[in-house]
Amino acid sequence: DTDADQPTLQVPKSPQEISELGHVFNELLKTQNKRLQRERDFVSNASHELKTPIAAIRGNINLIKRHGDKHPDVIPESLGFIDEESLRMQNLIKNLLDLSRADRAELILKDVDFSKLAQNIGTQYQKTIAQHLKLEIEPNLHISGNDDTLKQIIVALLDNANKYSSEDKPITLSLKEVDGKARLDIADLGIGIPDDQKSLIFQRFYRVDVSHSTEIKGSGLGLSIVSQLVKLNNGTIEVLDNQPCGSIFRVWF
Numbered sequence: 301d302t303d304a305d306q307p308t309l310q311v312p313k314s315p316q317e318i319s320e321l322g323h324v325f326n327e328l329l330k331t332q333n334k335r336l337q338r339e340r341d342f343v344s345n346a347s348h349e350l351k352t353p354i355a356a357i358r359g360n361i362n363l364i365k366r367h368g369d370k371h372p373d374v375i376p377e378s379l380g381f382i383d384e385e386s387l388r389m390q391n392l393i394k395n396l397l398d399l400s401r402a403d404r405a406e407l408i409l410k411d412v413d414f415s416k417l418a419q420n421i422g423t424q425y426q427k428t429i430a431q432h433l434k435l436e437i438e439p440n441l442h443i444s445g446n447d448d449t450l451k452q453i454i455v456a457l458l459d460n461a462n463k464y465s466s467e468d469k470p471i472t473l474s475l476k477e478v479d480g481k482a483r484l485d486i487a488d489l490g491i492g493i494p495d496d497q498k499s500l501i502f503q504r505f506y507r508v509d510v511s512h513s514t515e516i517k518g519s520g521l522g523l524s525i526v527s528q529l530v531k532l533n534n535g536t537i538e539v540l541d542n543q544p545c546g547s548i549f550r551v552w553f
């Protein structure tokens with residue numbers, strides 16, 4: 301037998317090398333622990349968010365079972381709750397799936413007529429959801445990107461602008477070339493975002509307090525999905541204050 305082919309174990313030679321290796325190992329452990337903690341937080345947040353609608357659905361089913369016969373008047377209201385809460389759960393699950401897909405995906409980017417895409421989505425959105433949407437789109441802006449996810453980004457930002465402002469205040473979608481890049485702005489005149497919360501809103505499940513208290517429904521996942529998708533399209537996203545109030549979500553490609 302010869303052990304000439306066996307891999308040889310690299311033994312650190314000096315105390316300094318040993319201490320350097322120890323340091324590298326500790327850093328690796330720290331990164332790993334942080335990732336594990338983030339994953340644990342994510343699972344516990346997701347479970348918590350799913351528990352709430354399920355409890356409401358089960359509560360209302362029990363109510364109908366126990367009192368539906370004698371008090372049929374409870375039925376429509378309970379069915380209304382069940383309808384609403386199951387829809388909330390459906391949306392949440394859709395968001396969770398989007399997020400896990402965006403986490404793993406690598407997109408094939410190709411030439412996209414971004415002006416045409418934004419114009420189409422904007423016109424459709426005006427017709428079906430928000431007549432108060434204004435479009436200011438420079439023609440013929442091309443970027444390298446992926447149609448479906450670009451569309452998803454625009455719709456999610458329009459949905460938020462619509463959700464966090466009132467119908468009598470216009471929302472604006474503008475697209476123009478600035479410094480050789482395409483700049484997409486989705487601006488509203490709504491409740492705005494305090495400075496100290498601006499970096500936090502892109503984190504998973506994060507919601508600004510005021511959106512809880514004003515009963516605007518949401519999971520806090522929308523913007524984390526948007527920022528993943530922006531990254532996959534090689535873009536960047538930031539949020540600014542609009543004048544005299546509200547926010548501008550600005551995406552650069």
Ligand code: ADP
Binds near residue numbers: 488491493
């Ligand atoms: P969701 O809207 O489901 O709560 P998002 O991830 O889309 O989750 O947004 C996170 C938080 O950022 C929201 O809860 C809200 O507090 C804030 N936010 C997002 N968009 C706007 C906006 N256009 N105006 C004001 N606040 C916003």
